[in-house]
Amino acid sequence: MTTEEVTERHVRVVLVDDHRMFRTGVQAEIGTTARTGVEVVGEAADVDQAVTVITATRPEVVLLDVHLPGGGGVEVLRRCAAMMADQEAPVRFLALSVSDAAEDVIGVIRGGARGYVTKTITGTDLIDAIFRVREGDAVFSPRLAGFVLDAFASTDAPPVDEDLDRLTQREREVLRLIARGYAYKEIAKQLFISVKTVESHVSAVLRKLQLSNRHELTRWATARRLV
Numbered sequence: 001m002t003t004e005e006v007t008e009r010h011v012r013v014v015l016v017d018d019h020r021m022f023r024t025g026v027q028a029e030i031g032t033t034a035r036t037g038v039e040v041v042g043e044a045a046d047v048d049q050a051v052t053v054i055t056a057t058r059p060e061v062v063l064l065d066v067h068l069p070g071g072g073g074v075e076v077l078r079r080c081a082a083m084m085a086d087q088e089a090p091v092r093f094l095a096l097s098v099s100d101a102a103e104d105v106i107g108v109i110r111g112g113a114r115g116y117v118t119k120t121i122t123g124t125d126l127i128d129a130i131f132r133v134r135e136g137d138a139v140f141s142p143r144l145a146g147f148v149l150d151a152f153a154s155t156d157a158p159p160v161d162e163d164l165d166r167l168t169q170r171e172r173e174v175l176r177l178i179a180r181g182y183a184y185k186e187i188a189k190q191l192f193i194s195v196k197t198v199e200s201h202v203s204a205v206l207r208k209l210q211l212s213n214r215h216e217l218t219r220w221a222t223a224r225r226l227v
Contacts, residue, residue: 009037011134014057016043016050016076017065017096022119026063026096029123036127046070046192051079059091060134064113066097066104067176069192071169073097077111094133096126103164103226105144115139164224166208172226174201178214179221 013030017023023043030038042057044050047070054062054076062080066073077093095108095116105116114133117126118141129139167175170191177187184202188195202214211217 009131010039011037011061011130012039012041012057012059013130014042014044014050014054014059014062015040016045016053016062016068016073018045018068020045026126030127030130031123038127038130047072047075047079050076051083054080054091055083058089060089061130062091062093063096063130064093064108066095066099066108067173069190072173073108073113074111075169077108077113081112092133092136094129094139096121100141100144101225103224105140116144117141118144163209164226167205171201171205171208174198175205175217175221176226178202178205179218179226181218 015023015026017026023045027040030036030040041059042053044053045068047068050062050064050068062076064073064076068076073093073095080091080093093108093113095105095113096119097104097116098119100118108116114136115129115138117129117139121129121141132139164172173191174187177190182190184195184198187193187198191198202217206212206217209217209220211220
């Protein structure tokens with residue numbers, strides 16, 4: 001592809017990830033606007049920042065991490081959909097996450113994301129994915145496409161997990177971190193909430209799922225591939 005062909009295409013992108021070094025690395029990979037046609041017009045590290053930046057800049061594509069303080073990528077999708085329902089030019093969301101768990105993939109696709117790629121993707125492939133999503137294509141890392149096909153095409157399994165649906169987005173975040181072995185103080189720091197709030201969420205999760213302790217909770221989450 002010639003330099004002239006590259007500079008003819010242009011896409012405005014917002015980068016949402018709670019790790020500043022990762023955001024810096026992504027910007028380095030996708031390069032300058034003149035070379036790749038990708039212009040990063042904003043960054044955000046949590047749900048509230050993401051909604052504010054996306055609403056203010058109206059990008060064409062949002063690179064969205066799945067696990068974010070404040071409710072996760074699904075919460076960003078929900079709030080942006082409600083706030084920009086009347087917008088003529090659509091904002092497309094491409095999940096970019098370290099997680100390859102089926103629950104994470106299906107969750108953000110149900111929430112409205114156009115694609116899902118893992119952070120092992122190369123810079124060149126990421127640029128290609130951004131432009132494809134901007135045009136309305138659905139883009140997935142190879143192994144992840146199967147999760148979506150199974151979830152949306154299968155007639156044998158229910159489309160949703162009724163037990164999981166009883167939990168709020170924040171309760172799911174706490175559940176996942178508990179199952180990964182995090183202590184209450186670590187969860188509080190990760191989610192920017194108090195230890196007391198973490199305890200309340202854990203109690204609510206145990207009650208809703210009819211479980212007795214965090215060991216049963218961990219087994220429940222592992223069986224559903226939420227860890």
